[in-house]
Amino acid sequence: xxxxxxxxxxxxxxxxxxxxxxxxxxxxxxxxxxxxxxxxxxxxxxxxxxxxxxxxxxxxxxxxxxxxxxxxxxxxxxxxxxxxxxxxxxxxxxxxxxxxxxxxxxxxx
Amino acid sequence: xxxxxxxxxxxxxxxxxxxxxxxxxxxxxxxxxxxxxxxxxxxxxxxxxxxxxxxxxxxxxxxxxxxxxxxxxxxxxxxxxxxxxxxxxxxxxxxxxxxxxxxxxxxxxxxxxxxxxxxxxxxxxxxxxxxxxxxxxxxxxxxxxxxxxxxxxxxxxxxxxxxxxxxxxxxxxxxxxxxxxxxxxxxxxxxxxxxxxxxxxxxxxxxxxxxxxxxxxxxxxxxxxxxxxxxxxxxxxxxxxxxxxxxxxxxxxxxxxxxxxxxxxxxxxxxxxxxxxxxxxxxxxxxxxxxxxxxxxxxxxxxxxxxxxxxxxxxxxxxxxxxxxxxxxxxxxxxxxxxxxxxxxxxxxxxxxxxxxxxxxxxxxxxxxxxxxxxxxxxxxxxxxxxxxxxxxxxxxxxxxxxxxxxxxxxxxxxxxxxxxxxxxxxxxxxxxxxxxxxxxxxxxxxxxxxxxxxxxxxxxxxxxxxxxxxxxxxxxxxxxxxxxxxxxxxxxxxxxxxxxxxxxxxxxxxxxxxxxxxxxxxxxxxxxxxxxxxxxxxxxxxxxxxxxxxxxxxxxxxxxxxxxxxxxxxxxxxxxxxxxxxxxx
Numbered sequence: 001x002x003x004x005x006x007x008x009x010x011x012x013x014x015x016x017x018x019x020x021x022x023x024x025x026x027x028x029x030x031x032x033x034x035x036x037x038x039x040x041x042x043x044x045x046x047x048x049x050x051x052x053x054x055x056x057x058x059x060x061x062x063x064x065x066x067x068x069x070x071x072x073x074x075x076x077x078x079x080x081x082x083x084x085x086x087x088x089x090x091x092x093x094x095x096x097x098x099x100x101x102x103x104x105x106x107x108x109x
Numbered sequence: 110x111x112x113x114x115x116x117x118x119x120x121x122x123x124x125x126x127x128x129x130x131x132x133x134x135x136x137x138x139x140x141x142x143x144x145x146x147x148x149x150x151x152x153x154x155x156x157x158x159x160x161x162x163x164x165x166x167x168x169x170x171x172x173x174x175x176x177x178x179x180x181x182x183x184x185x186x187x188x189x190x191x192x193x194x195x196x197x198x199x200x201x202x203x204x205x206x207x208x209x210x211x212x213x214x215x216x217x218x219x220x221x222x223x224x225x226x227x228x229x230x231x232x233x234x235x236x237x238x239x240x241x242x243x244x245x246x247x248x249x250x251x252x253x254x255x256x257x258x259x260x261x262x263x264x265x266x267x268x269x270x271x272x273x274x275x276x277x278x279x280x281x282x283x284x285x286x287x288x289x290x291x292x293x294x295x296x297x298x299x300x301x302x303x304x305x306x307x308x309x310x311x312x313x314x315x316x317x318x319x320x321x322x323x324x325x326x327x328x329x330x331x332x333x334x335x336x337x338x339x340x341x342x343x344x345x346x347x348x349x350x351x352x353x354x355x356x357x358x359x360x361x362x363x364x365x366x367x368x369x370x371x372x373x374x375x376x377x378x379x380x381x382x383x384x385x386x387x388x389x390x391x392x393x394x395x396x397x398x399x400x401x402x403x404x405x406x407x408x409x410x411x412x413x414x415x416x417x418x419x420x421x422x423x424x425x426x427x428x429x430x431x432x433x434x435x436x437x438x439x440x441x442x443x444x445x446x447x448x449x450x451x452x453x454x455x456x457x458x459x460x461x462x463x464x465x466x467x468x469x470x471x472x473x474x475x476x477x478x479x480x481x482x483x484x485x486x487x488x489x490x491x492x493x494x495x496x497x498x499x500x501x502x503x504x505x506x507x508x509x510x511x512x513x514x515x516x517x518x519x520x521x522x523x524x525x526x527x528x529x530x531x532x533x534x535x536x537x538x539x540x541x542x543x544x545x546x547x548x549x550x551x552x553x554x555x556x557x558x559x560x561x562x563x564x565x566x567x568x569x570x571x572x573x574x575x576x577x578x579x580x581x582x583x584x585x586x587x588x589x590x591x592x593x594x595x596x597x598x599x600x601x602x603x604x605x606x607x608x609x610x611x612x613x614x615x616x617x618x619x620x621x622x623x624x625x626x627x628x629x630x631x632x633x634x635x636x637x638x639x640x641x642x643x644x645x646x647x648x649x650x651x652x653x654x655x656x657x658x659x660x661x662x663x664x665x666x667x668x669x670x671x672x673x674x675x676x677x678x679x680x681x682x683x684x685x686x687x688x689x690x691x692x693x694x695x
Binding site: 033060061071077087094095 | 225237260
């Protein structure tokens, strides 16, 4: 089941990316780094995934229990939940090139 | 705040300590790790860092009522649970009862893309959440170095680690950080520079193909601590550090005595044998009968109804039973009655630490009155001299603490020279018996000396030690002009002395007879003289009588004559009776 989904998504990413991208941004409070990361992410998504993405911001100071699930150490961390496989990008996302590589959008775009 | 009794410093400067519960470690550190601070435990692969940390947490939660968080960067929760379960720790149960939280932090570098600035607040949040969820007092981070491998930016990791240690201190938890040992530094990534309070180094060294673990407290700010390397072992019940130098000599002593099983040996030891609870060393060259003396002692103790534990590192139990049967020792029924238990193992089977752990376990399980280790020198192949001494010290202390009498045999190699190691070991012993081969006149004989016996009058004499099919006997050895006489020479000497004794007896009898004869001669002579004297006396008396008769006759004749002559009657009659008077007087 899981592998099936992964295969389909990989296929979608390579061919026609029709699926909705689920992105999760982990922050800890409204720190400058977190705010920078969020605005950078928003911009990249608008440029490359317009209308096909959903960003979920999780503040670990409010929900500390959630850090375990995605094995979050660094803040901020961006997790690509879908399409699979899960990918993690840490930092304030200021280097757009590397974010695109990290999200596998380089090939698609 | 508990268990601060060890400290001798005044309360104003004393550092609160956090007992680890690890056997021996709290003795070395004077009460445990610094409370509310971070301790670095470093060492190479497989030296027991994770177990050390896990035991600290488990004992904290189970014995000291301090919940803990185990944050593992390497092993998963399930792996960790099964690993420490092998040490008898019920980690899973403690997790269920919310005494311990396991946090597995998974970092895979290939899954992480780094763009721009970040910090490790996520780790802090996670740790904080775990600590607060159970009110943890203890924290283990095993091992933080995974961060260096998992995160590309070392500068950030370092900065964050510094912040983490500060944070842990502020949080007031007692923490253990484990780290791999580095080539030149103590840790591969120089973690020691962040930890300033306590550093413990673990080491797993192979010496002569046998591995021994060591522990050293490198640094302990603000407290006295043992700085030596201490061997430690990982047994069924966790870690156990052997703090040789910090052993206390405070055990109670008994003045009761117990028999050695050999009456003459008892006699040599002030007539009543060894002190109960004392330690006895029996050294000897090969084939001098060490095991037999041990077996005698064991039999005597078991027949008194005491429990005897016999550690044999050379012979199997059956072999000992069979061999001692040949000298009229019956050990088998004692084994069946549960009074005598054998524990045989090859010394090379495992390292010294493991031997010691096994022995402790056996002793704790059987609760013996007498423990025999035959021979202790076999264990020297399992460790260095120093380690063996440490082990023996530890063992003796343990046994003395429980008033258990211990007999150690020790094999000397060749000649009369006592090995250095034995001399070192003998200082630990209360009594020391030496069995020796004595070669002469084409035969070998056994001699026994009591070299020392603390606290009792003991014989300084050498005894010949005989093993026959009736058992053991000690006999006086003869001291001849050419040295000690044993065996056949002793028998020959005895025969010679017997012959001499006989000869002098016969001489005495002869002289006695002579005397009797002389006396008889003398008496005969005396009788002869007496009879001669009596003859003369008789003669003399007869002569006297003759003289008297003649005088009377003469007087009568003279009177008759005078009457015939009719002389002056009166005048003559008056003069005549006066005449014989001088004759009577003669």
